[in-house]
Amino acid sequence: MTIDHELRHKERRAHALAMGGERKLAARAERGELNARERVARLFDEDTFREMGLFATSNIDADQHVTPADGKVTGTGCVDGRRAGVIAYDFTVKGASSGAVSNKKMGHLKDLTARRGIPLVYLAESTGVRMPDVMGGTGLGNANDRTRFLRRRTNPWVSAAFGYSFGSAAWHTVSSDFAVLRKGAVMAVSSPQLVSRATGQQVDGQELGGWKLHSEVTGFADAVADTDEEAIDLLRRFLSYLPAHNGEAPPVAPVPAGSAGRGDQLHSLVPLERTKVYDVRKVIEVIADLGSVFPVKERFGKSLVTSLCRIGGQSVGIIANNPMFKGGAIDAAACAKATSFIVLCDSYNIPLVFLVDQPGFLIGPDGERSGIVGKVINWMNALSLATVPKVTVMLRKNYGQGYVNMGGAWTTDAMAAWWTAEVSFMDPRSAVGVVHGIDPATEPELYERRLAEMAKESTGYDVARVYGVQDVIDPAGTREFILGALEDNALARTGGVGEHHLSTWPTSY
Numbered sequence: 001m002t003i004d005h006e007l008r009h010k011e012r013r014a015h016a017l018a019m020g021g022e023r024k025l026a027a028r029a030e031r032g033e034l035n036a037r038e039r040v041a042r043l044f045d046e047d048t049f050r051e052m053g054l055f056a057t058s059n060i061d062a063d064q065h066v067t068p069a070d071g072k073v074t075g076t077g078c079v080d081g082r083r084a085g086v087i088a089y090d091f092t093v094k095g096a097s098s099g100a101v102s103n104k105k106m107g108h109l110k111d112l113t114a115r116r117g118i119p120l121v122y123l124a125e126s127t128g129v130r131m132p133d134v135m136g137g138t139g140l141g142n143a144n145d146r147t148r149f150l151r152r153r154t155n156p157w158v159s160a161a162f163g164y165s166f167g168s169a170a171w172h173t174v175s176s177d178f179a180v181l182r183k184g185a186v187m188a189v190s191s192p193q194l195v196s197r198a199t200g201q202q203v204d205g206q207e208l209g210g211w212k213l214h215s216e217v218t219g220f221a222d223a224v225a226d227t228d229e230e231a232i233d234l235l236r237r238f239l240s241y242l243p244a245h246n247g248e249a250p251p252v253a254p255v256p257a258g259s260a261g262r263g264d265q266l267h268s269l270v271p272l273e274r275t276k277v278y279d280v281r282k283v284i285e286v287i288a289d290l291g292s293v294f295p296v297k298e299r300f301g302k303s304l305v306t307s308l309c310r311i312g313g314q315s316v317g318i319i320a321n322n323p324m325f326k327g328g329a330i331d332a333a334a335c336a337k338a339t340s341f342i343v344l345c346d347s348y349n350i351p352l353v354f355l356v357d358q359p360g361f362l363i364g365p366d367g368e369r370s371g372i373v374g375k376v377i378n379w380m381n382a383l384s385l386a387t388v389p390k391v392t393v394m395l396r397k398n399y400g401q402g403y404v405n406m407g408g409a410w411t412t413d414a415m416a417a418w419w420t421a422e423v424s425f426m427d428p429r430s431a432v433g434v435v436h437g438i439d440p441a442t443e444p445e446l447y448e449r450r451l452a453e454m455a456k457e458s459t460g461y462d463v464a465r466v467y468g469v470q471d472v473i474d475p476a477g478t479r480e481f482i483l484g485a486l487e488d489n490a491l492a493r494t495g496g497v498g499e500h501h502l503s504t505w506p507t508s509y
Contacts, residue, residue: 016054016068020092028092033162034228036073036090039123042232043086044077051075053105058130060099067093070102074109076118079236082244085113088123089169095127098168106168107148114154117245121235122159122176127191128167151175153347153503155245158238160231161185164205174220175507177344178238178296180231181211181221219300219336237294241308241315242348246503249349249496250315256290263287263476270357270475272420274397277323280305280355283395284318287311287355287479293318296341301333302326303362306341308350312483317345320355321406330402331362335375338405339382343502346386351489353482354392354407360400379405382505387498389413391485393478394421394460394469408468414485415469417460418478423468424458 019025019035028035034042040049052075058067071093076085087106089096098106113120149171151157159176161169165187173179173187181187188195188209195203206212214221225231243250265286270278284293288309296306302325307318319338321328330338345352361367361376383390383405392407394417403423404411417423460472473481491498 012055019068019090024092032227035092036088036096036123039162039228039232040073040075040077040086040088042229043121043123043236044079044084045081048078049075049086050077052108056101056105058099059101063094063099067099069093070099070105071096072098072102072105074105076112079119079121079239082118082239083116084119084121084239085109085116086121086123087172089125091125091163094130095164096125096169097127097130099130103148103168114152117155117247119156119158119239119242119244122157122169122172123232124159124161124165124169124173125163125185126167126169127164128169149175151504151507153177153246153343153500156239156242156348158235160225160228160235161187162228162231164191165209166191170209177242177347177507178222178235179220180223180225180234181214182225182228182231183211186210187214187220215297215299217300219297219333219340221299222296224299238308241294241310241350246348246500247497252313253289253292253310255310255313256292259289260479263474263479266475266478270395270420274422277327279324280320280322280357281307283355284309284320287482288316288318289313296344297337301331301335301337303328303330304334304337306337311353311479311486314486315350316482316486317341317350317352318355319352319406321358323357326362328358328397329360329362330358330405331367332370332372332375335361335372335379335405339375339379339505340507342379342382342386343505346382346388346498346502347500349388349491349496349498351389351391351486352386352407352412354390354412356392356394356398356403356406356408357396358399358402358406359397360402376401376405382502383407383411385501387491387501389486389489389491391482392416392469393473393481394418394423394463395475396420396422398423410468413490414481414488416471416473416478416481417463417469418475419460419472420475421460421463421472422458423460423463 025035054069056070057064058070071090073088073090076083087109157176158178159173160180161173162182162185165185170187186205186209192203192205192208211224215224223234225234269282284307288311292310294308303322305320305322309316309318319341390407390412392412392415463469464472
């Protein structure tokens, strides 16, 4: 009997590319959701995808013909001309549940991208592990997960969670350097149905692990998207700020016309009076190259802003207090957010810039219950271990331990103060009450006298007098100060590559 190999190959290929079948694919399209292969096509530049494992199926004989690609589309392609790997969960194949073969495929991509030095993208949506494959002692006894979720940050991992994301879809998402949740997604340890059975209570999926929970409460979502397309576009844009691996400097982009020469706007954006609020995100837009600001964890710990941007074409990470929220007071969420961002930037050789206007850490019972003491010192440790260039610019108020965490006390390489800066152990108004117990309403003259005593020698010039900053500057010169400091980058001799002491810092907190 002669076998028509070409025909058989075409049939097998067509079966694999058909995924879970026309009915399931049509249902997804009707809901406005891309399927796994459409997501891969959106991620990669046209005609650059090289698939690996198309003909893989479940190793369970009964499932062999109903598990095309064993529920995972894997391979490599180009994102804006740079190579990257992808693991796309195909929910039309047994809910993208993970079995031995698909785990093998994923493990290969992790290893390949790490050795090759290219980013790895997870397009996540899964019901979790394939239950029949792992039930019983033999199922778990066959596992070998020693390094399955080990993160050394040698190459960037990014992830988007689109729908139900349980099991490895959740583990990979929270292990990533950048994670997007599409609205409607549910990311949790277990499904709402399983939780309801275990607890005897009805559980809403969004309350259990929806985008609001993970963007505003846990902080696991670095960004939120309305659609599949937007989520993938966010991943592509994030990767544009990062090097392909930790052994090279980030790419340098052309500087858009009009990026420089806007510093005078800062005089009107930031009020002179320390009690008046403003939105520091507008300050960042003026300092950064036009159109380059990319917020990270924008909905979480909102009294602190963390953003990637470019200054003079260089990728830079901004950490800035935002008086629009809680007066800029730093709470536990903001501490965790700062630490996570320092780890990200240090791992991929991205310089850090601190823009400071903070009244101190948020105090009180709620703060202590949230573990703020530990989170303050975690931030301090991360800052001390980071070897990327660090630049501090003090805008207005800068008090207490927050002075250190926000890059004061020579915890950074270059420091300047605006001529409006006010620096002290605490707000002089609070200090009068603590030290003298004076009520300004009943003893106004004495209060003013004591206030003047407490407020003396607290200007930017006083800090400069003892070389606590290198310069006192006109706010309009902020961008130029930062560019000058980056030119004096001590990592220039290593090609902009740091020491990566934070490469194994936990990705979740």
